[in-house]
Amino acid sequence: MKNSLDDKEEGYRLEKDIIGELNVSRNAYYGIQSLRAKENFNITGLKMHPEIIKNLVYIKKAAAITNFEAGLLDETIAMAIVQACDELLKGKLLEYFIVDPIQGGAGTSLNMNANEVIANRAIEILGGEKGDYSLINPNDHVNCGQSTNDVIPTAGKMTCFVLTKKALKQLGRLYKAFEEKAKEFDHVIKMGRTQLQDAVPIRLGQEFHAYATAVRRDMIRIEKALEEIRYVNLGGTAIGTGINADEQYMKRIVPKLKELSGIDVIQASDLFDATQSLDSFVAVSGTVKACAVTLSKIASDLRLMSSGPRTGFGEINLPARQNGSSIMPGKVNPVIPEVVNQVAFHIIGNDLTITLAAEAGQLELNAFEPIVFYSLFQSIDTLTYAVQTFVDHCITGITANEERCRQLVENSVGVITALCPHIGYRDSAEIAKEAIRTGRPVRELIIKKGILSPADVNLVLDPMNMTKPGIAKKKLLRK
Known part of the structure; x- marks a missing residue:
């Protein structure tokens, strides 16, 4: 049979496995087991995450060195x-x-894909022909002393660790951006709201500090949660x-992997538990989901506070990033908070998938x-990129409509x-009702x-x- 990758006019080599035989493109570095997997699992149409490939290669390199040192290769x-x-x-060769x-x-398919690519390139290095x-x-040789069942979880944990560290870096930037805005807006008084109703005044800086x-x-x-992933x-x-x-090999392989990969x-103290249990991935996913929920809530707040410009809250201005409508001239939408919301929805769904699979x-x-x-990799990556976008294209450019905030406070019944500590709840409520009735x-x-x-x-x-x-400590006398 023919294969689309590297099959041009180079011809094929015949490879065998326990299932049978397949023609593999002569120039391909993968082999029969990778090709069978490609035929069997046409699911997403996507490539494997490059970070897990990288970590698989680190494992194979560490295994080769350790097996040589142990006299097995x-x-x-x-x-x-x-x-x-x-x-x-x-x-190269990715x-x-x-x-x-x-x-x-x-x-197993991913592990064998790595084994076959590495083996065929190593064969060439020794002067032989692929296959x-x-x-x-x-x-x-490439899989010596290993199993898919310890290689793949290890590569997955390494990848999770690396990707999450990148997410934490972007979250650190977001934290600093909010802190800077908290200082910038500390003097701006606005109306606080509970259940979308007027509550009591709050400083815009207090909101951003929160x-x-x-x-x-x-x-x-x-x-x-990342502490668990290291085992x-x-x-x-x-x-x-x-x-x-x-x-x-068992004693040396993990220290060697740490040395090579950084x-x-x-190595887990209980290798049986570490092989059969995926709860550490659930733990990381749960924290990523919790973070996504936080970011989505904040994004929704920003959309509310920036709503308008004339008929909404209009308390803050978000940076204008693009036209908001194909029919309404001048309309600008809060597209960055909107994309953060959508990433959060996706992460929440992924977390359920991870929970069920574990x-x-x-x-x-x-x-x-x-x-x-x-x-999980998708959740961590999209969180990372969403946070980066949130900081660069939204948070750092937010400005306050101070006069609008002041007017809303002055006109609020909240x-x-x-006055409750000074004239009592009942009289305060009567005044509130009159203010609402009369305007x-x-x-x-x-x-x-x-x-x-x-x-x-x-x-x-x-x-x-x-x-x-x-102020409530100072008891004022009614006239």
Whole structure:
């Protein structure tokens, strides 16, 4: 049969496996098992995440060196594998990773794709022709001392760790951006709202400081979950027993992987648990989801506060990024907060997928790691890019409509709350009802009725005073 990648006029080589035979393009670095997986799993039409490929290669390189040191691989074979891995780590031959991210077999197809590409390049390095597995075999040499069941979870955890660190970097930028806006807007008084109804005044800076606090809390939660991801089952092979792995290899493989990759991985104390359980991925996904919920709430707040420009809240201005309508001239929409909302919706859905897949594992292995990785990497990546976009194209450019904020406070009935300690809840409620009925400001009604002196009214209803405790301690006398 023909294959579309590298098949031009170069011809084919015949490869065999336990299923049968297939013609593989002579120039292809993948082999029969990768090709079968490509045929079987045409699911997303997407390529494997490049970061997990990179980490798989680190594992194969670490395994080759460790197996050589343990006396299980000939030096010539080991060094050819290492050289092939180094080329892949520089970005070469990545187009030959052809398996779909979503696949059956607990990731065996991805593992064999890596084994075959590395083996065939190493064969070339030794002067042989691709497909001559008598020189270097994908299973016996590249996969020596390993199983899909310890390689794939380890690569997944390494990838999760790296991608999440990038997300944390962007979240740190968002935290700082909110803190800067909190200082910039600290003098701006606006109306606070609960359940979309007037509540009591708040400083716009206090609102943005609260956003910064929420983001920082999410960062701490994510960092804590990442601690679990560092514990890998590499060395446990099929189910945690370490079958077919040399004792010296088992002791050395994870430290060697840490040395090569720079990722602070630790071999799990219980390799059986680390092989069969995916709860650490659920934990990370949960923190990413919680962060997405936080960001979506903030994005919705910004859309509300910027609504208008004439008939909405109109308290802040978001940077104008693009035309908002194909029919309404001059309309500008809050497109950046909107995209943050959508990313959050997607992450929430991915979290459910990850939860169900982790729960569905049976006995010594969970077969559903591919969908966990596909969903989790997608969630972390989209969170990272959404936060970067949020900072660069929205938060840093927000401005306040100070006069509009002041007018809304002055005309709000919510300021009556500040009078409760001085004239009582019942009388305050009656004044509030009259203000709503007549449309007259609370300040005007209090002074007209002679309930408090103008000076005391000005003191109690000073907007800045209402954004902090203290004034209620001073008991004012009714006239």
